[in-house]
Amino acid sequence: MKQSRCSPKLLLADTDLRTRDALCGPLRDAGWSIDYADEPATLAACANGKFYDVVVTDLDLLTKGGLSLLSKLRELNPSQALILLSNAPGVEPVPECLRSGAASFFCKPIDSQSLKQAISRVMEFSAAHNGTSGWLHYCTQAAAHYEFDSVQLAKERFVLPLIAELERGGKIDADTKLKLDLVISEALTNSLDHGNLELLSEWREEFDGQGIDRYSLVRKERLKDPAYAGRKIFLEAHYTPHELKIVLRDQGQGFLAASKPHAPDSCEPKMHGRGITIMNSIMDRVEYTARGTTLTLTKHLKG
Amino acid sequence: MEEFTTEIVGNKGVIKVAGDLDSETSGEALRQAFNRLYDQGKRQIVLDLSGVQIINSYGIGKVLMCYKRLKSDNGVLMVKPLGGFVKETFELLMLDKLLPVDEG
Numbered sequence: 529m530k531q532s533r534c535s536p537k538l539l540l541a542d543t544d545l546r547t548r549d550a551l552c553g554p555l556r557d558a559g560w561s562i563d564y565a566d567e568p569a570t571l572a573a574c575a576n577g578k579f580y581d582v583v584v585t586d587l588d589l590l591t592k593g594g595l596s597l598l599s600k601l602r603e604l605n606p607s608q609a610l611i612l613l614s615n616a617p618g619v620e621p622v623p624e625c626l627r628s629g630a631a632s633f634f635c636k637p638i639d640s641q642s643l644k645q646a647i648s649r650v651m652e653f654s655a656a657h658n659g660t661s662g663w664l665h666y667c668t669q670a671a672a673h674y675e676f677d678s679v680q681l682a683k684e685r686f687v688l689p690l691i692a693e694l695e696r697g698g699k700i701d702a703d704t705k706l707k708l709d710l711v712i713s714e715a716l717t718n719s720l721d722h723g724n725l726e727l728l729s730e731w732r733e734e735f736d737g738q739g740i741d742r743y744s745l746v747r748k749e750r751l752k753d754p755a756y757a758g759r760k761i762f763l764e765a766h767y768t769p770h771e772l773k774i775v776l777r778d779q780g781q782g783f784l785a786a787s788k789p790h791a792p793d794s795c796e797p798k799m800h801g802r803g804i805t806i807m808n809s810i811m812d813r814v815e816y817t818a819r820g821t822t823l824t825l826t827k828h829l830k831g
Numbered sequence: 832m833e834e835f836t837t838e839i840v841g842n843k844g845v846i847k848v849a850g851d852l853d854s855e856t857s858g859e860a861l862r863q864a865f866n867r868l869y870d871q872g873k874r875q876i877v878l879d880l881s882g883v884q885i886i887n888s889y890g891i892g893k894v895l896m897c898y899k900r901l902k903s904d905n906g907v908l909m910v911k912p913l914g915g916f917v918k919e920t921f922e923l924l925m926l927d928k929l930l931p932v933d934e935g
Contacts, residue, residue: 682855685854703916710853710885710887710916713853713887714887717887717888717889735900738862738866739866739896740862741896744858802888802891803888805923806887806888806920806923
């Protein structure tokens with residue numbers, strides 16, 4: 529990325545005039561050349577005509593412009609650093625940062641000093657790495673929260689975006705990413721099937737002449753029964769540079785994990801318990817608490 | 832509806848599994864492909880998992896169901912040579928000791 533040696537150029541995009549008034553003056557005093565956009569079309573036009581070292585944009589304005597606006601910004605200058613501002617309380621910064629590839633995230637009201645420091649860090653990093661920054665590099669600690677509906681989870685496989693970001697940031701390799709995706713899949717399946725839907729593993733071994741097992745039949749029935757299907761699953765992903773921790777909580781009666789990994793198949797193989805063995809082999813720690821309704825998975829990361 | 836192709840090679844039936852074995856859809860496709868060969872009287876059935884990147888406990892359960900049905904009828908379930916993460920998973924769960932490899 530070419531860093532401007534004259535006044536660094538910043539594009540501030542926000543519909544809120546108070547944000548503009550609070551930030552433009554101090555940033556100009558700090559030596560920045562500021563352009564201002566108050567709607568998606570202006571943001572796109574500015575970005576199309578000029579190079580900016582940093583784009584600071586309100587999340588709503590960016591969202592209103594749609595993914596095409598974000599794609600356009602990225603296409604025009606892939607190494608352009610993006611900082612997001614949000615006015616919405618409780619907005620999950622982690623998923624938003626991951627989706628947009630932002631370097632940083634602030635909730636408004638934001639003081640100009642904090643923003644100046646963030647911009648300086650972004651500029652230093654981008655200059656040193658000569659490419660896209662990405663949120664993960666600036667993040668010292670973060671948590672993302674997800675809530676799942678049982679029926680929705682049964683239909684669609686959930687992939688935790690943070691894991692792809694870990695690979696992109698060089699924290700894990702492609703093989704580990706594959707395994708972590710699998711662990712999340714196994715853990716959610718356990719929470720859904722054995723937690724919320726209260727399916728018994730031994731039902732997998734009862735099947736008819738067509739190979740249809742009792743487990744599958746009861747699963748279909750319970751996904752239509754509000755008493756089971758109405759239950760939720762909650763996932764929290766906690767990131768620090770040295771550790772990824774995933775906590776899952778279901779609303780079932782409890783799922784008792786095997787106290788030891790699956791034993792070698794000496795005679796007849798068991799149809800269950802393998803998910804836990806897989807999780808134990810990939811994660812550094814697997815803990816069940818609260819009668820098995822809460823599962824904590826920990827993976828150490830290279831710092 | 833997902834469907835796995837099957838073919839007869841000598842006295843063996845072969846199921847070519849496409850995509851990952853990690854969902855109810857793929858599990859059902861495997862069951863149906865297995866039934867097609869089983870209903871034709873094939874009792875030596877080979878799973879070709881070369882196109883599979885991920886197999887989870889659900890998929891493994893479906894594979895084992897095929898194994899049990901064949902075993903109860905004096906048949907045998909085999910696999911084509913495995914690779915990648917699928918091989919690792921099979922070795923972790925010691926399924927490589929259960930299912931012989933069909934090198935043919």
